[in-house]
Amino acid sequence: MVPMKILVIDDEYVICEGCRLAFSDSEHSVSTEMTGKGGLDALRKGPFDIVLLDMRLPDMDGMDILKTLHKENPDIYVIVMTGYSTVQNAVEAMKVGAFDYLAKPFSDDELLIAVGRAVEKKCLVEENLVLRKELLDRFGFNNIIGQNPEILRIFAQVRKVAPTDSTVLLQGESGTGKELFARAIHAHSKRAARPFVAVDCSTLAPTLLESELFGHVKGAFTGAVQDKMGIFEAARNGTLFLDDITNLSMEIQGKLLRVLELQEFRPVGAGTVRKTNMRIIAATNKDLRDLIVEGMFREDLFYRLNVFPIFIPPLRQRRNDIPQLAYHFLRRFCRQTGKKIQGFSDDALQALVDYPWPGNVRQLMNVIERLVIMADQSSFDLCYLLDHLHLKRTRGCESIPETLDGLKTYKKDLIEKDYGRTEKAFLIKALNSCNGNITHAAEKVGMQRSNFSALMKKHHISSNKDD
Numbered sequence: 038m039v040p041m042k043i044l045v046i047d048d049e050y051v052i053c054e055g056c057r058l059a060f061s062d063s064e065h066s067v068s069t070e071m072t073g074k075g076g077l078d079a080l081r082k083g084p085f086d087i088v089l090l091d092m093r094l095p096d097m098d099g100m101d102i103l104k105t106l107h108k109e110n111p112d113i114y115v116i117v118m119t120g121y122s123t124v125q126n127a128v129e130a131m132k133v134g135a136f137d138y139l140a141k142p143f144s145d146d147e148l149l150i151a152v153g154r155a156v157e158k159k160c161l162v163e164e165n166l167v168l169r170k171e172l173l174d175r176f177g178f179n180n181i182i183g184q185n186p187e188i189l190r191i192f193a194q195v196r197k198v199a200p201t202d203s204t205v206l207l208q209g210e211s212g213t214g215k216e217l218f219a220r221a222i223h224a225h226s227k228r229a230a231r232p233f234v235a236v237d238c239s240t241l242a243p244t245l246l247e248s249e250l251f252g253h254v255k256g257a258f259t260g261a262v263q264d265k266m267g268i269f270e271a272a273r274n275g276t277l278f279l280d281d282i283t284n285l286s287m288e289i290q291g292k293l294l295r296v297l298e299l300q301e302f303r304p305v306g307a308g309t310v311r312k313t314n315m316r317i318i319a320a321t322n323k324d325l326r327d328l329i330v331e332g333m334f335r336e337d338l339f340y341r342l343n344v345f346p347i348f349i350p351p352l353r354q355r356r357n358d359i360p361q362l363a364y365h366f367l368r369r370f371c372r373q374t375g376k377k378i379q380g381f382s383d384d385a386l387q388a389l390v391d392y393p394w395p396g397n398v399r400q401l402m403n404v405i406e407r408l409v410i411m412a413d414q415s416s417f418d419l420c421y422l423l424d425h426l427h428l429k430r431t432r433g434c435e436s437i438p439e440t441l442d443g444l445k446t447y448k449k450d451l452i453e454k455d456y457g458r459t460e461k462a463f464l465i466k467a468l469n470s471c472n473g474n475i476t477h478a479a480e481k482v483g484m485q486r487s488n489f490s491a492l493m494k495k496h497h498i499s500s501n502k503d504d
Contacts, residue, residue: 073097209349257306
């Protein structure tokens with residue numbers, strides 16, 4: 038049993054000593070006060086977990102003390118004691134904030150049982166608070182990196198919708214962090230202490246999906262040798278995250294609609310429906326309206342899911358977050374590998390910012406992890422990135438110029454950004470291979486030393502190594 042600090046407030050010496058003796062064999066510490074004022078003073082001076090409070094004291098009414106205590110310190114569990122026990126008194130005390138009620142005279146066993154229940158409830162509440170804090174620490178906003186205005190706007194949306202039970206539809210490309218936002222919504226909701234069940238609809242075979250979602254009863258089909266709990270039942274009172282919702286068949290979509298509307302479902306092969314109480318957060322990387330037009334997604338289900346839509350932008354639309362994300366992942370993987378890497382050179386970081394990142398945040402995270410694993414130096418320069426990642430600028434059709442001036446600007450941009458960056462990396466690589474010796478580096482690459490030095494000045498490269 039967890040040790041607790043107990044305060045007994047009673048004007049009868051026998052009761053005070055009886056309570057003290059009852060807990061003499063336990064690890065609980067017991068203090069006593071024989072007046073209401075003395076009890077309140079003691080409570081205000083030192084922390085107590087449980088109070089045994091007499092309802093009739095010589096200087097104060099026990100109900101007034103209970104009201105004051107509930108207002109000043111609602112975390113204390115109060116067990117009221119009185120020799121004038123009535124149902125009305127008990128109900129009134131419970132309404133004001135009492136945890137339990139003991140009628141005098143009471144036995145040691147009755148006292149120990151009442152206090153034991155209070156200890157159990159207090160420990161359970163504190164454990165839930167710890168779990169909730171762990172959830173917030175792990176899935177709170179501090180773990181979603183970004184200062185881009187659009188990301189900050191999403192944070193504001195999450196704060197508003199999280200405390201409700203409204204259905205949320207997360208939309209965004211693969212790798213943008215939809216599940217991370219779903220977990221943040223759950224962690225900040227009143228269901229935080231309940232299960233968070235994540236289902237990737239794209240990984241389940243269509244023939245097994247219905248059984249996985251709804252469960253099945255024994256004998257429902259060949260191989261169903263026993264009842265199986267479905268995902269909807271496992272997520273009861275918690276949050277169900279359905280990722281890649283567009284992979285559900287039209288038939289399953291219809292059954293999901295019924296779950297959303299009636300909070301009930303029927304396991305495969307069952308003759309009766311079962312109730313559930315869960316919050317659904319759905320996610321997709323496709324345009325559901327286009328799929329509705331193509332007949333691939335139910336319009337009624339779309340409107341039922343689209344109660345509170347949140348669009349998560351791709352990483353290329355929030356490039357100003359890339360440096361912060363890169364250093365966040367760098368610190369994480371350095372901790373995991375035990376390596377000490379200071380960071381990125383300016384041009385290396387700029388290369389990361391310029392890259393289009395078709396795989397979004399997930400791709401950036403994987404790239405940084407790979408860099409750290411392969412690293413044997415204290416920092417990452419552009420040469421290292423080009424050698425190990427082969428990052429190249431990808432230009433889509435939308436970048437093709439429409440005029441001659443636009444073509445010239447495009448060419449200049451290519452030379453300055455792409456060729457210039459590669460040229461600088463070429464020089465650095467040559468110098469590194471020759472321990473910084475300019476003459477040897479120029480000879481190795483087949484250049485005149487004067488030309489090599491001129492390029493070094495152009496790119497602001499210096500060498501501390503004397504020739």
